[in-house]
Amino acid sequence: MDSQPSTTATLVHLLLSFSLLLLTLPSSSSSSYSSSIPAEALPTKSGYLVVNSTSGSSIFYAFYEAQKPISSLSKTPLLIWLQGGPGCSSMTGNFYELGPWRVNHAIQLEPNDGAWNRALGLLFLDNPIGTGFSIAANSDEIPRDQPGVAKHLFIAIQSFVALDPVFKSRPIYITGESYAGKYVPAIGYYILKKNPKLPPNQRVNLAGVAIGNGLTDPVTQVATHAVNAYFTGLINDKHRIQLEEAQNNVVKLVEQKKWSEATDARSEVLQSLQNMTGLASLYDMRRKIPYETYLVEQFLSNRDVKRALGVNESMVWEDCSDTVGEVLRGDVMKSAKYMVELLVKESKVLLYQGQCDLRDGVVSTEAWIKTLKWEMLSEFLNAERKVWKVKEELAGYVQKWGGLSHAVVLGAGHFVPTDQAVHSQAFGTRESQIVKTGFSIYIDLSK
Numbered sequence: 001m002d003s004q005p006s007t008t009a010t011l012v013h014l015l016l017s018f019s020l021l022l023l024t025l026p027s028s029s030s031s032s033y034s035s036s037i038p039a040e041a042l043p044t045k046s047g048y049l050v051v052n053s054t055s056g057s058s059i060f061y062a063f064y065e066a067q068k069p070i071s072s073l074s075k076t077p078l079l080i081w082l083q084g085g086p087g088c089s090s091m092t093g094n095f096y097e098l099g100p101w102r103v104n105h106a107i108q109l110e111p112n113d114g115a116w117n118r119a120l121g122l123l124f125l126d127n128p129i130g131t132g133f134s135i136a137a138n139s140d141e142i143p144r145d146q147p148g149v150a151k152h153l154f155i156a157i158q159s160f161v162a163l164d165p166v167f168k169s170r171p172i173y174i175t176g177e178s179y180a181g182k183y184v185p186a187i188g189y190y191i192l193k194k195n196p197k198l199p200p201n202q203r204v205n206l207a208g209v210a211i212g213n214g215l216t217d218p219v220t221q222v223a224t225h226a227v228n229a230y231f232t233g234l235i236n237d238k239h240r241i242q243l244e245e246a247q248n249n250v251v252k253l254v255e256q257k258k259w260s261e262a263t264d265a266r267s268e269v270l271q272s273l274q275n276m277t278g279l280a281s282l283y284d285m286r287r288k289i290p291y292e293t294y295l296v297e298q299f300l301s302n303r304d305v306k307r308a309l310g311v312n313e314s315m316v317w318e319d320c321s322d323t324v325g326e327v328l329r330g331d332v333m334k335s336a337k338y339m340v341e342l343l344v345k346e347s348k349v350l351l352y353q354g355q356c357d358l359r360d361g362v363v364s365t366e367a368w369i370k371t372l373k374w375e376m377l378s379e380f381l382n383a384e385r386k387v388w389k390v391k392e393e394l395a396g397y398v399q400k401w402g403g404l405s406h407a408v409v410l411g412a413g414h415f416v417p418t419d420q421a422v423h424s425q426a427f428g429t430r431e432s433q434i435v436k437t438g439f440s441i442y443i444d445l446s447k
């Protein structure tokens with residue numbers, strides 16, 4: 001099925017693997033060689049973080065140390081990645097988007113040019129319990145709302161930091177995509193509230209948060225699909241009016257606090273838009289086929305891969321868990337905006353979107369930014385939107401004021417790191433143009 005790589009490619013691969021090996025700390029979880037996951041591609045650490053010692057419910061994690069740290073490891077930031085859903089596994093982020101190794105069509109790992117763990121340690125968490133390889137001892141324990149999600153995440157982050165003294169003092173940035181547009185503010189907010197009540201050595205060293213193509217204030221965002229599609233030329237005026245009626249219905253259900261019905265009505269809006277446009281995927285209007293996350297599913301069905309990651313072979317990995325999706329159905333339309341309002345004041349927030357996403361894209365994010373209760377909002381809205389370049393190439397636009405940065409990534413859909421690996425990597429480096437434009441959320445090590 002797959003062809004043999006050329007000698008040159010093999011040599012390059014060996015050299016790359018060798019240099020990565022030198023730059024990576026030894027794996028603590030497993031050093032066993034497996035045919036389907038080369039030793040150099042193993043996470044630095046992976047396994048489980050117990051969130052409930054009574055029941056044994058645990059969050060699965062995979063951690064990759066920084067490949068080229070620009071300071072001592074004890075000062076090198078940690079970046080936590082949370083996938084969306086609700087109920088989708090961060091292993092999709094890891095092996096399809098921003099991790100150091102991605103799965104190719106031959107279901108093998110290839111080094112990722114745009115890996116986000118260049119200057120940062122990168123921690124993927126399968127959140128909430130019941131998602132990906134994470135374990136929910138029983139479905140009653142799966143969180144039903146964002147405070148519940150945050151409570152488990154906080155325990156998981158504390159136990160991760162306790163695994164190695166070198167983690168203790170490192171600044172922590174929390175990021176994620178899509179439905180993590182709620183998880184990320186939820187854990188950030190929880191940390192800001194919880195830290196002052198804890199002795200200093202138990203606090204989480206939060207330095208900032210970032211949300212990619214997020215669903216954060218769903219009631220504002222759902223009202224933007226019709227105009228967005230109309231002005232993109234994808235639907236006509238009649239469709240626009242139909243869609244607006246359906247959107248208004250979602251808003252009405254939210255006002256009546258009929259949360260699950262509102263969630264279903266939103267799904268219908270998106271289905272109508274899909275039907276009207278005939279697009280392969282609303283996640284990226286340019287795509288001829290949907291994102292190929294099944295590659296990750298095939299890769300993670302391999303017993304040797306599971307064993308190498310520290311996962312019980314009998315576990316079946318799913319891209320997204322229907323059980324978790326169902327438990328959080330009543331949460332989908334609830335807003336996490338008030339949590340962002342605290343984070344812009346007391347921490348740093350980056351919102352970035354791929355330009356071609358029709359679900360949680362630029363227009364839908366700008367709509368709720370405008371409604372933030374924040375004393376610096378008008379300064380932010382009047383701040384210059386700067387052209388952002390990576391190596392002389394146009395990469396997008398950045399706008400920043402106070403604790404808030406907004407970045408638009410050109411030529412990308414919902415999965416920004418999949419579509420613009422190298423441009424998106426700028427979020428994980430210090431030297432890049434994005435820093436010069438004043439956007440420095442992951443990078444500012446001075447605080």
Ligand SMILES: *[C@@H]1O[C@H](CO)[C@@H](O)[C@H](O)[C@H]1NC(C)=O
Pocket residue numbers: 052053054055137138141
């Ligand atoms: C831990 O698990 C027990 C047993 O299922 C449950 O009663 C308790 O509520 C759980 N605690 C948390 C914090 O989830």
Ligand SMILES: *[C@@H]1O[C@H](CO)[C@@H](O)[C@H](O)[C@H]1NC(C)=O
Pocket residue numbers: 268269271272275
């Ligand atoms: C979308 O199209 C499918 C297939 O034709 C149809 O079954 C479904 O009812 C449509 N949904 C909406 C919301 O228009």
Ligand SMILES: *[C@@H]1O[C@H](CO)[C@@H](O)[C@H](O)[C@H]1NC(C)=O
Pocket residue numbers: 312313314
């Ligand atoms: C893996 O899970 C199965 C089924 O729950 C269990 O019987 C087995 O003991 C587990 N194996 C290990 C190594 O934990």
